[in-house]
Amino acid sequence: MARGETMSQQDEQPPRVVIRDKRRIDPTSGAARVPAEQEPISARPAQGDPRETVPEQGEQMSEQFSETPADLVDEPVGGVVVDDATRQLAERTEDLQRVTAEYANYRRRVERDRVLVVDQAAERFAGQLFPIVDDIERARDHGDLTGAFKVVADRVLGLLEGLGVEAFGAPGDPFDPALHEAVLHDTSPEVSEPTATTVLRPGFRRGDRVLRTAMVGVTDPESPAPAAAEPASADAPADEQPGAGPAAG
Template sequence: MADAQNNPAPGEGDNSFAGGVGDDLPGGKNTKNVKASEQNAAGENLQQQADEAESASTPDEVAGEASESVEENEHPDTKLAAERLADLQRLQAEYVNYRNRVERDRAREKETTIGSVVESLIPVLDDIELARQHGDLTDGPMSKIASKLETTLDRYGVARFGEAGEAFDPNVHEALMHVEAEAPEGVDGTFVVQVLQPGYKVGERVVRAARVSVAG
C-alpha cells in the first residue's frame, strides 16, 4: 500500500512526460511557435519589398537612363547619318520657300508688266468702247481689229469691269457724278447708275478704276 501511494501511476504527476507529448501534438506549443516565426518572416519580407519599392527609380528616371544608355551605345555613323538627314530636310524646306517666293515675285512682275502695257493702251480701248456704243463697230475691218486686240488682252488676263446697277465700291469704282435714281432691287446704299468709262484690271491688280455716275 505504501509503495502504491509513494510511486504514482504512469501519467500521474509526471509533467515532463505530459508536456513533451502535448508540445508535439497539433496545436501544441511548438506549432504555435512555428506559425509565429513564419508570420514574422513574412512581415519582414513585405517590409523589405516596400523599402525596395520606395528606393526604386521613377519611370522618367528609368526612361532617361535608358535613353542615355542608347545614346552612349549609339554608333558614330548612325549619329552622323541623323545629322545629315536633318541638314537635308532643312535645305529642302529652304528651297521650297525660295521657289514659292520666286514664283510669287515672277507672277507679280508679270502682272506689273502687263498692267503697264494695258495702261498705255487704255486710250485706244476707250475709243474702241465708245465706237462700239455708237454702233461704229458692227462690221468692217475695224471691228475685226478691235476683236483681235481684246482677245489678245483676255489671253494675258486683262479684264474689263463695271456694270450699271451694281453696288458702288471705291476700290474699283471712281465716281465722277452723283445723280438721282431709284435703287435696283436687292441693292442698298450707293450704286452705279451709268458706266462712263469701263475699268480694267490684270488679275487682282486694278489698272484703272471704272468711271461711273452713282446714286443713293
C-alpha cells in the same frame, strides 16, 4: 683555333627579338583580353613558355597597325553603344534634312517671285491698251466699228481677255467707291440707293485686283426714308403722351 672560331660565330648571331601583343581585343576570337598585370599568376605562361617568345603569325604586327585600335572601340552612351560611324551618320542626316528644307523654301520663294513678275508685266501691258479700248468703245457707240477696224478692235479685246482682264461698270450697278469714280451727281425717285446710272468710262480688273476704276454718274434717292418715330417714354405723364385727351370730368 676551332674554339675561337666557335666563339666568333656566336658573337656574330643577331640578338633575338621578342614581340609582345598588347592589343586589348583578340583579333581572332574578338574577345577582350585581360592585361598581364591583372591576369592570375596561375594563368600566366611559365618562364620560357613558347607562347611568350613565339607569337602567332597573325599577331606579329605592331600596335599602331591593329585592326581594332582602342580609340575606335564602341563606347556606351546612355546605355546604348554608339560608335563614331553612327554619330557621323546622324550628323550627315541632319545636314541633309536642313539642306532639303532650305532648298524647298528657296523654290517657293522663286516661284512666288516669278508669279509676281508675270502679273506685274501683264498689268503694265494691259494698262497700255486701256486708251485704245476707250477709242474702240466710242467708235462702237457711234456706229463706226465696221470693216477692218472691227477686226483690229476684236484682236485688241482678245488680248485683254487672254491676260485675264475683264471690264466692269454698267448702268444700274449699285455705286461702290472701291470700283466707281463718281464725276456726276443727281437725285431721282426711281432709285432706292446710290446707283451708277451713267457710265462715262468702263473699269477693268484682273482677278480681285482693280486695274482702273469706272467713271460714272451717280443718282441718289430723291427723299431718304423717314426715320422711325421714337416711342414715348414710359416715365412721361399721360397728358403729355401724343393722342391723350383731357380727362373726363
